[in-house]
Amino acid sequence: MASNEWEGDFDPMADPEEQKHLLSVLDSFRSYRRLGHWNAAHTRRQAFYSLPSAHWTLLSQPPFSILDTFNKIDDLVDSNASLAEAIFVTGFQAFIAPGLDSEWVTQIVPDHATRDVFDVYSTVMDHLNVTSTQNDLEKARSCVNQFYREWSAEGAVEREKCFTPIISQLQSEFDSQKSNDPSLQKSHIKVLVPGAGLGRLVFDICRAGFAVEGNEISYHELMASSLVLNHIKKPGQFTIAPFALSSSNHLSRADQFRTYAIPDVHPGTELSNTNDPIPPFERMSMASGDFCVLYTQPSAQSTFDAVATVFFIDTAPNLIRYIEAVQNCLKPGGLWINLGPLLWHHASRPVPSAEKEHGADSKMKDASEGQHVDTGIADPGSVELTDDEVVALVKHFGFAVERHEPGSVCTGYITNTGSMLQSTYRATYWVARKTY
Template structure:
């Protein structure tokens, strides 16, 4: 992957609404430090001092030392913010900086700040008009916080347990499929086996598939994930460059403060070094076998030019992001070659079920917004929530043969704290479907 670049027809600055959204996403990372301090410690200090004085006095002293814990939490927020602000800077440089007038920037930036990249970019952000609704910005803030925490799952040593449950079955299935094809076509090179990974997230599985020798294209719609993955894949300087405390802001169900305040170094590997290793003995360098396409999966992979272009599609914790899963199935079928396989692993936590929870004016406004993008894929109006059995039946209806289907065998958390008193466990469905050479219509 080239520094800060993504493949495909991707220019968020070409559309005013898209530009506003991008700026809001950047602002959510920029604001991580300020908002986390306010919501996690300032508000709690106020609540603490609202206790009867003899009570907060008692809890201020050892062995409780609540005020000391809040100060420690402030330090951990600053540590997390280093990563959030690094993501902000990568996104700003990739999308905003190239379009800026240098003379205008020189006029608005204080000379004392010119050597501080973050302050320069932050000053520019303060002078740009992009404010969205409070609800929309809060949503972006929540996603920024979640993105920082997701580095624990994708890019820490401790996150390997979750990755093994979710990523290893996919890579193993690809290896088995390639081994079978190699028997049929001796001399076939792994680089000729093309994999598509929709919902790439922070890019760890993308890298792992490339390291295994395959050619892989990631696809991602979320600016939060796109920019964060660019940081780690293209701009990592050292292993363990950032220290994060992914559970620090969650103040419930901890056995001890030590559990709450545990820190982890990310990334656990250097992607650039790993790509160099993955190039050894290969006909095609790893850097040429890995790419990222930004945009709506349904739009990018339903068009004629995408037809029959990949040997495998891998979806991990992805298909439940579809309001209408038929759109996803159609896109997979379009881009997958006849005889190709679709590997899926994940639960069915239908992300768009919230569309049904609004009513009246709010429902009408969301419907108008969706209709404005009718036919644009994930923005289509309408949604439906299916069971695993119904999803598999639907996949078969569209001309796939289910060759493997397992439920209940895998148990995994998602950015879960193994020391927490509350454990949320997914039991994802895992299936492999092969595209048949038949035409199916609805």
């Protein structure tokens, strides 16, 4: 195994609402194949055959061969679905399987389904009457596409722009410290990566020799990162077509149908080939849960030498909560390295009504009895800041900004380089040191 599954007191099955959300996420991966065929090919076939017969007959013939296009999309949906279903199996085994009654499972699973673990787990899901939310279905699709950015050879272009500056800064910090302490080893430098996503930056930092902990709140990302870090058997085990399900802005069908092998490396093999005094498997971990809550705890105080945030801080409804968490978990003199845009994810989110606030959060009863309940990122309210305001706020909370290079990193995010539509972020990059 390339890392521990997940660390901490994380038990989503203990809370009914959390359990419902978890099952929705699992079902979103399980449903990828069925919904992919429906949305990407079936509905297009229906629309195609609604054209005047002379027109669809013409377009069915070479050089257009639109019916062949629909068949190819179906094939690529199946390819993507193989990855989605592997993520489903990984998540089900981690969260659901340990609590199942084996006798009940034997009773509900027909003999023909017992030969395939996906069929077994899928049958259990059917009996749990799970229905995915539209939001979770969209996240599952996005998560599959994200493998292109983090775990394909072609995604190295974006990783070079976004991850390399982080690792270079960590290397510079290590070199500086080692000049004062020749006995210092890279493995003594402990790095936190909030919003770890599919785990590639965590893996790359570990491969560079540092100790690293990833943190992630999204079940989609946790399950997917667990698959690739812990359960992949070989490089190129899956093939994905991240751009096949969208039919807009393609120069050719070849561009639309381009496939990518993932992962580009086998994490376990890569980390086994190092000669570090502390094995990589002991230097890399993942912690699941709310960044605001986990890293403001007294137990997390002054734990890390560096915090690396990449395309992360704009996920904060209230950035002060993130800054307080970084300030708490960094050692005095520790570095906060940040790279990314400010696409505020929670911009102008609605304020819950008094009735909803009272009814939806029964845990607030604890607060009325004198026990504070930290709801972390779910706290009400949101605010969007500019880059210079973000940096000013970081300084206000006891950081000295050593580098600030706004707009210095031009990068896409899961960009189809052959598309007629190109989106580019002019991301900011800054390095701040905790002064006390």
